[in-house]
Every structure is written in C-alpha cells, then in structure tokens.
Amino acid sequence: MTDENLIDTLAAIVGPGNVLTADGDVAPYLIDWRGRYRGAARCVVRPGSTAEVSAVVRACAAAGAPIVPQGGNTSHCGAGIPDLTGRAVLVCLSRMNAIRAIDTANGTITVEAGCVLQVVQEAASAAGRLFPLSLAAEGSCQIGGNLATNAGGVQVLRYGNARELTLGLEVVLAGGEVWDGLRGLRKDNTGYDLKQLFIGSEGTLGIITAAVLKLFPLPRATATAWLAIASAHAAVRLLGELQAAFGTALTACELVSDISLGLVEKHIRGAQTPLSGSPWHLLVELSGPGDDDALRASLEGFLEGALEGGGITDGVVAQSGEQAERLWTLRESVSEAQKIEGVSIKHDISLPVSRLGEFLDQAGAALRAAYPGIRIVAFGHVGDGNLHYNQSKPEAGENAAFIAAQPQVNRIVHDLVHALGGSISAEHGIGQLKREELRRYKSAIELELMRAVKQALDPQGIMNPGKVL
Numbered sequence: 001m002t003d004e005n006l007i008d009t010l011a012a013i014v015g016p017g018n019v020l021t022a023d024g025d026v027a028p029y030l031i032d033w034r035g036r037y038r039g040a041a042r043c044v045v046r047p048g049s050t051a052e053v054s055a056v057v058r059a060c061a062a063a064g065a066p067i068v069p070q071g072g073n074t075s076h077c078g079a080g081i082p083d084l085t086g087r088a089v090l091v092c093l094s095r096m097n098a099i100r101a102i103d104t105a106n107g108t109i110t111v112e113a114g115c116v117l118q119v120v121q122e123a124a125s126a127a128g129r130l131f132p133l134s135l136a137a138e139g140s141c142q143i144g145g146n147l148a149t150n151a152g153g154v155q156v157l158r159y160g161n162a163r164e165l166t167l168g169l170e171v172v173l174a175g176g177e178v179w180d181g182l183r184g185l186r187k188d189n190t191g192y193d194l195k196q197l198f199i200g201s202e203g204t205l206g207i208i209t210a211a212v213l214k215l216f217p218l219p220r221a222t223a224t225a226w227l228a229i230a231s232a233h234a235a236v237r238l239l240g241e242l243q244a245a246f247g248t249a250l251t252a253c254e255l256v257s258d259i260s261l262g263l264v265e266k267h268i269r270g271a272q273t274p275l276s277g278s279p280w281h282l283l284v285e286l287s288g289p290g291d292d293d294a295l296r297a298s299l300e301g302f303l304e305g306a307l308e309g310g311g312i313t314d315g316v317v318a319q320s321g322e323q324a325e326r327l328w329t330l331r332e333s334v335s336e337a338q339k340i341e342g343v344s345i346k347h348d349i350s351l352p353v354s355r356l357g358e359f360l361d362q363a364g365a366a367l368r369a370a371y372p373g374i375r376i377v378a379f380g381h382v383g384d385g386n387l388h389y390n391q392s393k394p395e396a397g398e399n400a401a402f403i404a405a406q407p408q409v410n411r412i413v414h415d416l417v418h419a420l421g422g423s424i425s426a427e428h429g430i431g432q433l434k435r436e437e438l439r440r441y442k443s444a445i446e447l448e449l450m451r452a453v454k455q456a457l458d459p460q461g462i463m464n465p466g467k468v469l
Contacts, residue, residue: 006063010045010089013055018095020044029070029090030081033137034339034346037078037432040086041068048095050170050178050209056091057207058176065089066465069203071145072116074137076346077431079149079202079467088465093144096209099123107215108167108184113144113208120213129215132159136332144208150200152427154252154331157383158287159216161427162199168212169195174205174458184212197453202429203464205457219287222251223295224324225303228278228314233357235282235382238311245302246286249295253383254283254331255356260379263337264330271330274316282312282382283331285324334379335388343399344377344392345406349417350426353385359420360387366412367391371402386426389413410437430468438468 011019020026021043030039042065047053060067066088070080082088096114103109104127111120117138124131133146135153145151147169152161159165168183181195198205229235235255242250258279264271275281286295296317306312318324338344351359360378367374375394380387391409393402414424418441430438439447447469454461454469 006059006065006089007043009059010043010056013059014045014047014052018046018048020046026090029073029092032076032078032081033074034076036343037081038084039068039082039088040084041082041088041090042086044090044092046092046095050096050172053091053093053096053172053207053209054176054178056089057172057174060089061175061460061462064460064462066462067091067207068464069093069144069148069207071113071142071148072137072140074141074145075149075431076348076428077425077433079429079431079464080145081432083466091207093142093207093209096144097142100210102127102129102215103184104129104215106184108212109215110168110182110184110210110212111143112210113142113147115143117141117143117146124215125218127215128218130218131165131213131215133162133165136335143211143213147199147208147211148202149429150427152381152384152386154254154381156381156386157253158248158251163196165214166195166199166211167214169198169208170210171198171206171208174460174463178209179206182210182212197457200429202431202467204454204468205463207463217289219251219289221288221290221292221295222321222324223286223292223299224318224327225284225299226274226316226318226327226330227282227284227303227312228275229280229282229312230278231280231357232360232382234311235280236353236356238282238306239353239382241306241311242284242302246298249286249288250284250383251287252283252285252381254380255382255387256281256283256331256334256379257377259375260334260337260377261330263341263377264333267337267340268329268333271333273330274327275314278313283327331379334377338377338390342392342396343403344390345403345409347389347410347413347424348386348426348428349389349413349422349424350384350386351417351420351422353382355420355422356382356385356387359416359422363389363413363416366416367409370408370412371405374402384426385422414441432467435466435468 068082068088093114096112098112100110132155171179377390
C-alpha cells in the first residue's frame with residue numbers, strides 16, 4: 001500500500017480533518033517536551049473512538065506501517081516521538097476524552113485515554129471523590145500516557161502509582177482487535193492479570209483506549225509544611241518518624257535540594273523559598289478526615305519535637321490553602337525551571353528508601369571528582385525512594401560539551417544505583433533514552449521474557465518500534 005493509499009484509508013476512517021499531513025500541522029507532535037527528540041511521520045491521525053482506533057491499527061497493520069501512540073506528549077524519555085524515517089503513523093488520542101462513568105459506591109471512574117489528568121481529578125472531586133494521581137504535568141498529560149508509563153507523582157507514598165490505581169483497561173491490540181477488560185473489580189482471580197502487561201509498556205504492546213480507575217474519599221483536612229534539614233539521611237529518619245506518628249495520613253514527603261530551589265527562584269515568577277541557608281528541604285503533607293486546624297496542630301506538635309531533637313533545623317507550616325499551594329509550586333516548578341535553564345543530563349532513579357542518603361553521598365562525590373564544577377539538581381519522592389538526579393554545568397556555554405559525556409555520567413550514576421539494589425527508571429519509563437541502558441542492567445532472562453511477550457502480542461513489530469526493547 002502506498003503512502004497515498006494508506007492516508008486515504010485513514011481519512012475515510014477518522015475524517016479528512018483528523019489526518020494531518022502538512023508540515024506545520026504535524027510539527028508540534030514530532031518534538032518532545034524537553035526538546036531533545038525530534039522525529040518524522042507519514043501523518044498524524046486523531047481517532048475519536050475505540051472503533052476508529054481499531055480500524056486505524058488494522059489499516060496500518062495491513063500496510064506494515066509502524067504506529068506511535070501519543071497522549072499529552074509530556075514524556076521525558078522520547079517514548080511518544082517516532083524515529084526519523086518518516087514511515088510511522090502517529091496516533092494521537094486527544095479526541096478520546098470522555099468520562100464514561102463514575103460509580104461512587106464502587107469507588108471507580110471510567111475514562112478514555114485522551115482525558116487530561118487534571119480533568120479526571122476535577123470530575124472525581126465534583127462527585128465528592130479523590131483521584132490521587134498527581135504530578136507537575138497534570139494540566140496537559142493524558143491518562144493513556146500516564147498508564148503507558150506507569151506514572152507515579154507525589155502521592156505514591158499513600159496511594160500507589162498508576163499500576164495500583166487501575167482496575168481495568170480497554171486496549172486495541174496490534175492486529176486491531178479490541179480487548180475489553182473494563183472491569184471495576186478489586187478481586188478477580190481468573191487467570192493472568194492481562195492489564196498489567198499494558199501498564200508501563202509505553203505503547204509497545206497495544207494502545208490503551210480507556211481505563212477503570214480507583215477513587216478514594218475526598219480528604220476533608222490537609223496540613224502542609226516546608227522543612228529545612230541537614231541531609232538526605234535526616235530526611236529518611238524523619239520519614240520513618242512521620243509514618244510512625246501519622247500512618248496513612250502521611251500523603252506526601254518530597255525532598256528538594258537547595259540547588260533545585262535556586263533554579264526555581266531564578267526562573268519562576270513569584271517563587272520565594274520560605275527557608276534559606278539549608279542544603280536540603282522536605283515538603284510534607286498530611287491529609288484525612290476531621291478539620292484543617294486539628295490536623296495542622298498535630299503536625300505542628302510533631303515538628304516541635306523534631307526541632308528539639310535535631311531532626312529538622314527549621315520549618316514553616318502553611319496556615320491556609322493559598323500558602324500550601326505556594327509551597328507546592330516550589331516543588332512542582334523544578335522541572336520547568338530546569339527546562340528554562342537549559343539542557344542537562346537527567347536521571348529518574350529509584351532506590352530502597354534506606355539507601356537514598358548513601359547514594360547521594362557516593363554519587364555526588366564521584367561526579368564532582370570526575371567533573372569539577374558540576375551542578376547536581378536533586379529532588380524527588382523520598383517516601384517511595386524515587387529521585388530525579390540531574391547534572392549540568394553552571395555556565396550554559398559549557399553544557400554542549402558536557403552533554404556529550406552522558407554515557408560516562410550514566411556509568412557513574414546507574415552503576416551505583418544498580419549496586420545499591422535500585423532501578424534506572426522509577427516513573428518516566430525507558431522510551432528511546434534508556435533503551436541501551438536497560439540491556440546493561442536487566443538480566444538475560446528478563447530481556448528474553450520481555451521479547452517473548454512483545455513477539456506474542458506484536459509479531460509484526462509495528463507498535464512503537466525502537467522503544468523499550
């Protein structure tokens with residue numbers, strides 16, 4: 001089938017206005033959020049229903065055309081960007097944005113893959129429920145992409161990542177068949193849990209078109225604090241004390257370095273750190289029933305003891321929702337501030353929580369010895385052991401040469417992560433960025449099993465080729 005014939009077939013399926021071929025129309029879909037990856041495509045197709053996705057996939061399979069699914073295009077690893085051959089059909093799910101159902105008694109919401117995460121949060125809230133997946137890109141990222149990368153975010157500590165928040169999926173398979181697994185069951189022991197194959201698969205096994213997601217009671221009270229601490233070791237100790245004192249009321253515990261905050265203050269209008277002069281900071285949030293004043297008083301009482309015991313060096317507790325929002329803006333603006341500052345070498349890693357301090361000490365010493373003057377921007381979710389650990393030079397002009405050293409920097413960072421029992425990807429996925437790194441750290445049998453699954457579900461190899469494997 002020629003390009004013209006395939007494009008005509010796709011236009012007949014989704015309508016001519018939803019097949020984009022002009023350079024200016026296609027261009028925004030072909031560069032990632034970080035500006036690191038650029039690709040080419042035959043066209044961008046925007047189906048509006050599962051039936052249309054199925055027909056699009058069948059047409060592409062018949063033509064042997066590679067398919068690259070894309071949601072909000074907020075990936076940090078290039079998973080949603082095609083290669084430069086121009087053979088791929090990019091399937092954008094943004095038109096599939098319906099909230100299909102909310103079942104408050106069952107605690108579930110059924111949504112289509114193109115729903116923006118913030119819209120799902122708002123729909124749940126309007127029904128008096130909480131959908132807890134929360135991350136900095138929530139105003140633009142889409143549920144399909146969240147599930148395809150097994151997104152984490154700031155509330156994993158209490159609610160789990162996307163995998164734990166998903167009860168059922170609807171998926172278009174590589175041959176165009178539709179698997180309807182939209183079941184809202186918390187117990188279903190009827191064989192293999194097929195949905196788990198597609199969550200975190202980055203579109204390499206099929207296209208997620210809808211999902212049944214868990215809802216939770218909407219917290220009535222929150223208490224938020226910004227704390228100054230001496231080290232990541234102190235953060236881990238304080239995390240344990242917070243968990244012992246508050247249990248599941250501890251919703252978030254976020255670690256931020258002073259260097260990270262410096263970039264936020266430099267680039268984000270109105271940003272101002274409430275505490276200065278400390279190398280590390282923690283953003284802590286509690287949530288639950290009751291009222292704000294009582295929960296805030298409990299947190300303040302805990303922090304008074306921690307201050308006397310040396311667990312923290314200073315702290316402020318938000319006295320209003322507006323103040324809490326300003327504190328969260330500091331944490332959630334780090335990635336945006338880094339983007340404005342310029343290119344950097346990025347790592348999204350996870351470690352046993354108990355080894356976070358050890359990693360930061362050893363990796364920092366090794367990197368500074370190898371690259372004098374290096375700037376390390378470290379921040380992340382201390383509650384679940386996930387760090388965003390990024391490197392650049394303070395002077396923008398030095399970074400072009402420094403970025404070329406990424407393989408050597410990766411060896412220092414990833415070899416230490418592996419030695420400490422960690423993972424080279426916590427929540428951003430593999431995409432293009434870490435495909436070769438995966439081969440270094442996955443065992444031969446793990447890779448063999450992954451390839452076997454890929455071959456079984458995508459024998460033509462057309463689903464997002466060149467990603468993950």
